[in-house]
Amino acid sequence: MKSGVILVFCLLCLSLSVSPSWGSDDRRQKWWKWPSTGKSICSSVVLPLYGNVYPQGFYYAQIHIGHPPRPYFLDPDTGSDLTWLQCDAPCVRCTQAPHPYYKPNNDLVPCKDPLCASLHSGDHRCDDEPDQCDYEVEYADGGSSLGVLINDVSLLNLTTGVRVVARLAIGCGYDQIPGPSYQPLDGVLGLGKGKTGIVSQLHSQGLIRNVVGHCFSSRGGGFLFFGDDIYDPSRIISTPMSRDYTKHYSPGYGEIIYGGKATGLKNLLVIFDSGSSYTYLSSKAYEGLLNKVTEELRGKPIQEALDDETLPFCWKGRRPFRSMRDVKMYFKPLALSFSSGWRSKTQFEIPLEGYLLISAKGSVCLGVLNGTEVGLQNFNVIGDISMQDKMVIYDNEKQTIGWTPANCDRPPRSDTMTI
Known part of the structure; x- marks a missing residue:
């Protein structure tokens, strides 16, 4: 997609x-x-x-x-x-x-x-x-x-x-x-x-x-x-693929967690899509997440960077940001929680690097976009930015989607046992 x-x-x-x-x-x-x-x-x-x-x-x-x-x-x-x-x-x-x-x-x-x-x-x-x-x-x-x-x-x-x-x-x-x-x-x-x-x-x-x-x-x-x-396989966190929505790789419906706390943004139909650079949320979920982030930034020495058009929402500090270390005091990690069976849930964790980026102007920008505005309707798409530094596995035989933290800089070779 x-x-x-x-x-x-x-x-x-x-x-x-x-x-x-x-x-x-x-x-x-x-x-x-x-x-x-x-x-x-x-x-x-x-x-x-x-x-x-x-x-x-x-x-x-x-x-x-x-x-x-x-x-x-x-x-x-x-x-x-x-x-x-x-x-x-x-x-x-x-x-x-x-x-x-x-x-x-x-x-x-x-x-x-x-x-x-x-x-x-x-x-x-x-x-x-x-x-x-x-x-x-x-x-x-x-x-x-x-x-x-x-x-x-x-x-x-x-x-x-x-x-x-x-x-x-x-x-x-x-x-x-x-x-x-x-x-x-x-x-x-x-x-x-x-x-x-x-x-x-x-x-x-x-x-x-x-x-x-x-x-x-x-x-x-x-x-x-x-x-x-x-x-x-023992190191993989996995969740079943949706039986109701089978066209794409979907774990079904998820809930957004921000800073380890439930946001009330749930019943979101989620799709994993490597063809999308950024992550997209439907309008209601997008606005809700943006409100959570804005609320978290209130009173801190950071303000919206209206002159930075890298992405729809960017913020600047007193000095240009150079890395995620410079912004970790302002933002909290995200996660998506999925039902994996009766009373069982799995979480797809999204660290700061998984939904923020540092722009060429030294601003920190939100790498989550409004999917409804670009024609994705009510779909919520996990894009490349949120899958970085993870091995993500789509197992069509077991009908599961799995993930685990990984060093993606070292691809496996045929003559080695581990990476």
């Missing part, structure tokens, strides 16, 4: 077979591929992340697609399913991208393919173009992508040290409308729950378990992972 640890080493669980070499010399490099058995294996894919919440305003992953493989920078988005690249095809509207546009092949996904049907709600018909799957995806910020679904291969490294060539259905986008939060990337990496999500596709081929997670560093960068073998 656009509005951007423990490594357990396991033995190879299935026999290997050789796939065609992509190198010029077969003796130098072999490329391995798992046979498609429909079974999950004990391995993961780990991708480095680049970027930051501020000042860039987005994170991105690099993924290699095509034959031969070419690199592309994609926005990792748990709020949407389809992975698409801006295509080197006759464009209606082409947006700026850091790499040459993706050159499509002729391996079109037919309209009758189940993956195509999963992209269309309601009555899916194939009368006009039976041999191809047209798609259109729209994002919460008003942006969209229009194109055709094709099959291509992606080069991925497993944590077991094995390199795989996975066949994926991706979007060849030839008409993009950028929303206000658009960033100049090559496309979107869809990490959602649907069948076209990259994790679902890799899982259906028996490469990984149906688990995706990320670790955003507050210092910039981090890592993204598919599969479940890079963390210790």
Whole structure:
């Protein structure tokens, strides 16, 4: 949705077979591929992340697609399913991208393919173009992508040290409308729950378990992972995914806690969304939180910085703020409390760094925005700023969302046991 640890080493669980070499010399490099058995294996894919919440305003992953493989920078988005690249095809509207546009092949996904049907709600018909799957995806910020679904291969490294060539259905986008939060990337990496999500596709081929997670560093960068073998489940705080709202990764309804005390701001439908840089609350919850923060600041040597337009609400002190240490006496930590079962609750803790930032002008700004004003209606979105320095795990097999504090500056490697 656009509005951007423990490594357990396991033995190879299935026999290997050789796939065609992509190198010029077969003796130098072999490329391995798992046979498609429909079974999950004990391995993961780990991708480095680049970027930051501020000042860039987005994170991105690099993924290699095509034959031969070419690199592309994609926005990792748990709020949407389809992975698409801006295509080197006759464009209606082409947006700026850091790499040459993706050159499509002729391996079109037919309209009758189940993956195509999963992209269309309601009555899916194939009368006009039976041999191809047209798609259109729209994002919460008003942006969209229009194109055709094709099959291509992606080069991925497993944590077991094995390199795989996975066949994926991706979007060849030839008409993009950028929303206000658009960033100049090559496309979107869809990490959602649907069948076209990259994790679902890799899982259906028996490469990984149906688990995706990320670790955003507050210092910039981090890592993204598919599969479940890079963390210790005993260290994870988790809550069930909502059974009533299944379109996105949602723990259901939550309550805002400020400074360890209940605020009365509850029954908030919450979504975890890595495609959103900031956290968004519906109007009533946003105004309520802003009132709590303003009340806490009353009588302290800090005032609203009307000349700082970094975010809607910024405050300045007697001297410019340089770090969160300078503002910890003025603000209190946040948390979201979720019901995890009968009389059981879990808390997603949000420290100062998880909802505040220091601007270039030395002000401290509120990284929580009014979601109703940007078209999110009554949804409350936990964005990247509030997930920094945490490993966040979306386990589609256990139907849970989990998290734990983590050093996101050190991604796991295939030849190490722990980080």
